[in-house]
Amino acid sequence: MIEWFTWLQLAIAVPAGLLCVVLGLLGRKPTDLTMGATALVELMLIVQLAAAIAAPLAGNNATGSLLEFYTYLVSAILLPVVAGFWALVERSRWSTVILGVTCLSVAVMLYRMTQIWNVQGS
Amino acid sequence: MPSKNECRAMTDSQTREPAPSTRVSGIGRLLIAVYGVLALAATGRSFVQIVRAFDEAPLAYSLSALSAVVYIVATVALIKRSAAWYRIAWITISFEMIGVLVVGTLSLVDPGLFQHATVWSIYGSGYLLIPLVLPLLGMWWLARHPVSSAVSHA
Numbered sequence: 001m002i003e004w005f006t007w008l009q010l011a012i013a014v015p016a017g018l019l020c021v022v023l024g025l026l027g028r029k030p031t032d033l034t035m036g037a038t039a040l041v042e043l044m045l046i047v048q049l050a051a052a053i054a055a056p057l058a059g060n061n062a063t064g065s066l067l068e069f070y071t072y073l074v075s076a077i078l079l080p081v082v083a084g085f086w087a088l089v090e091r092s093r094w095s096t097v098i099l100g101v102t103c104l105s106v107a108v109m110l111y112r113m114t115q116i117w118n119v120q121g122s
Numbered sequence: 123m124p125s126k127n128e129c130r131a132m133t134d135s136q137t138r139e140p141a142p143s144t145r146v147s148g149i150g151r152l153l154i155a156v157y158g159v160l161a162l163a164a165t166g167r168s169f170v171q172i173v174r175a176f177d178e179a180p181l182a183y184s185l186s187a188l189s190a191v192v193y194i195v196a197t198v199a200l201i202k203r204s205a206a207w208y209r210i211a212w213i214t215i216s217f218e219m220i221g222v223l224v225v226g227t228l229s230l231v232d233p234g235l236f237q238h239a240t241v242w243s244i245y246g247s248g249y250l251l252i253p254l255v256l257p258l259l260g261m262w263w264l265a266r267h268p269v270s271s272a273v274s275h276a
Binding site for chain 2: 065067068071072075078079082083086090092093094095097098101102105108109
């Protein structure tokens with residue numbers, strides 16, 4: 001993982017998550033803003049996947065278990081997709097909250113992924 | 123036929139016109155979403171643990187696998203609103219509640235038993251205590267949204 005990119009992802013995922021949760025609790029249905037924020041988080045995860053695959057070629061190796069790392073990454077990539085579909089099918093305040101919960105879950109997973117990559121152990 | 127009270131209970135927190143009695147109200151959907159994420163996380167973790175090092179802690183990792191399955195079943199049971207699934211939801215969520223309390227306590231009292239982290243170790247602190255809080259919310263929600271045999275969906 002590339003440190004600055006991870007920080008960028010977290011800097012987007014956490015505020016996006018909080019924003020969606022707050023907007024959802026305020027009663028807003030999914031909008032371009034909330035859906036867009038979630039889509040951005042997803043896009044960065046895809047870039048993260050490419051970066052992780054390419055990293056060892058540049059000498060950047062994970063210290064911990066690659067299996068665990070990729071399990072987290074794949075799970076993280078799936079979440080916004082499912083939440084996004086949910087938000088498209090059911091346009092309610094709760095699907096906005098769920099978009100937020102998803103972004104926050106992705107943030108937690110990113111944090112775990114950096115631990116696995118940079119700090120030995122699971 | 124669902125009674126008036128059952129219809130009202132089902133629809134009073136929905137943001138749209140009354141849906142069939144098998145639909146789940148708003149906060150129920152949030153519960154399903156969080157259960158889904160937890161099920162995904164528990165499954166992923168247990169998969170990795172078992173593939174990598176089952177021999178190291180067969181008890182802890184078997185428990186991880188069992189809890190992952192229970193979370194998956196609980197998520198499905200919350201989605202499907204029938205009398206049978208309602209019972210299953212109660213059973214799985216109660217099992218999780220007991221599990222997190224027992225394993226949490228044991229992991230503090232005798233850490234040797236659970237040296238390797240499971241989703242229920244130290245009351246789920248590895249998962250921001252969500253495994254502890256979620257069954258409580260689940261049970262509260264189930265109690266408030268009962269499914270009687272009369273509205274059982276084929």
